Amino acid sequence: MKFSPLLDSLIRELQILPGVGPKSAQRMAFQLLERERKRGLQLGQTLQRALTEIGHCQHCRTFTENTLCDICANPKRAENGQLCIVETPADVAAIEQTHLYSGRYFVLMGHLSPLDGIGPKELGLDQLDNLLKNGDWQEVILATNPTIEGDATAFYIASMAKQYQIKVTRIAHGVPVGGELELVDGTTLSHSLSGRRPLE
Amino acid sequence: MKFSPLLDSLIRELQILPGVGPKSAQRMAFQLLERERKRGLQLGQTLQRALTEIGHCQHCRTFTENTLCDICANPKRAENGQLCIVETPADVAAIEQTHLYSGRYFVLMGHLSPLDGIGPKELGLDQLDNLLKNGDWQEVILATNPTIEGDATAFYIASMAKQYQIKVTRIAHGVPVGGELELVDGTTLSHSLSGRRPLE
Numbered sequence: 001m002k003f004s005p006l007l008d009s010l011i012r013e014l015q016i017l018p019g020v021g022p023k024s025a026q027r028m029a030f031q032l033l034e035r036e037r038k039r040g041l042q043l044g045q046t047l048q049r050a051l052t053e054i055g056h057c058q059h060c061r062t063f064t065e066n067t068l069c070d071i072c073a074n075p076k077r078a079e080n081g082q083l084c085i086v087e088t089p090a091d092v093a094a095i096e097q098t099h100l101y102s103g104r105y106f107v108l109m110g111h112l113s114p115l116d117g118i119g120p121k122e123l124g125l126d127q128l129d130n131l132l133k134n135g136d137w138q139e140v141i142l143a144t145n146p147t148i149e150g151d152a153t154a155f156y157i158a159s160m161a162k163q164y165q166i167k168v169t170r171i172a173h174g175v176p177v178g179g180e181l182e183l184v185d186g187t188t189l190s191h192s193l194s195g196r197r198p199l200e
Numbered sequence: 201m202k203f204s205p206l207l208d209s210l211i212r213e214l215q216i217l218p219g220v221g222p223k224s225a226q227r228m229a230f231q232l233l234e235r236e237r238k239r240g241l242q243l244g245q246t247l248q249r250a251l252t253e254i255g256h257c258q259h260c261r262t263f264t265e266n267t268l269c270d271i272c273a274n275p276k277r278a279e280n281g282q283l284c285i286v287e288t289p290a291d292v293a294a295i296e297q298t299h300l301y302s303g304r305y306f307v308l309m310g311h312l313s314p315l316d317g318i319g320p321k322e323l324g325l326d327q328l329d330n331l332l333k334n335g336d337w338q339e340v341i342l343a344t345n346p347t348i349e350g351d352a353t354a355f356y357i358a359s360m361a362k363q364y365q366i367k368v369t370r371i372a373h374g375v376p377v378g379g380e381l382e383l384v385d386g387t388t389l390s391h392s393l394s395g396r397r398p399l400e
Contacts, residue, residue, distance in 0.1 A: 002293040004264040010250040044247035050210040064204040093202040
């Protein structure tokens with residue numbers, strides 16, 4: 001024990017945050033105690049409220065403290081019949097920032113990974129199946145990550161959607177805009193080549 | 201607003217922690233929500249308890265939730281009449297880890313910095329003066345940081361201690377053990393030269 005018991009607990013518990021080791025936890029605790037008591041108390045409260053109240057949207061499974069998230073609660077987002085499948089709520093935020101998509105989302109909260117015990121059930125694919133069966137969908141856009149697991153998950157969901165004769169697309173993978181060809185890895189470059197499109 | 205209001209507040213408030221920007225705050229919030237709800241709730245509670253209950257030790261000004269810290273409450277630590285002056289509670293922890301010091305501490309919680317409005321009063325030097333006047337001290341060890349402000353603070357406290365005919369020492373500055381001469385900066389090397397000692 002290096003400090004008083006309560007200070008020791010605070011430093012130890014701050015280390016549950018990702019990327020925070022003993023040294024940064026100590027720095028955080030001291031900074032809060034020296035300069036940020038009021039805002040730190042507020043953070044403690046918010047932490048407790050958020051972890052108690054935030055659950056999953058009943059439609060799309062993203063994080064929200066309400067029954068439906070803002071996007072699912074907005075009838076305009078259902079108009080074009082597009083459903084975008086992503087792995088995490090952060091992916092929703094990233095796609096929303098492009099301002100190019102106005103359909104709905106379904107958030108898997110992960111990807112298929114049988115070795116870690118994550119199968120279709122853990123990703124809510126039964127719920128997705130219901131959604132696909134009962135909705136009026138024009139297109140399912142697969143925006144899972146371009147990793148082995150993300151690709152496998154995409155193929156799995158594609159076969160589900162095809163059962164209901166829904167058009168399925170996958171977001172394009174290739175050379176990032178502003179990137180240089182010689183710095184791009186081989187797999188990305190081959191994706192980029194095989195996914196080439198006619199210049200119109 | 202990218203997420204639900206409560207999740208947004210959590211992500212914003214996590215950014216009061218030093219070294220945490222929007223991206224890491226988002227990662228922290230998601231990790232807590234997905235995998236660490238129970239320990240996160242505990243962290244919220246500890247945060248509130250710590251920021252409400254932890255104050256300063258009445259003797260040495262370090263952080264503690266009690267009236268006296270463990271070191272000041274231990275009569276054995278007063279036996280050799282040594283008083284070590286440091287800038288922060290983390291410095292106390294660092295010196296304690298050497299297991300070479302068995303005296304008491306006085307924690308300034310900063311250093312003299314007139315431009316930032318930190319003068320003798322903010323560092324509790326009136327309290328230190330009382331301590332020096334009324335205690336039975338054999339030696340005051342100045343362990344402030346080897347910076348301009350730390351040195352100035354050390355000189356200021358040295359002159360206070362000399363009023364009461366107490367021996368004053370400063371910790372040695374020089375080449376770190378395991379360091380290589382050619383990689384050490386010039387100022388450190390000149391400290392190291394001027395502070396040379398006869399080999400006995």
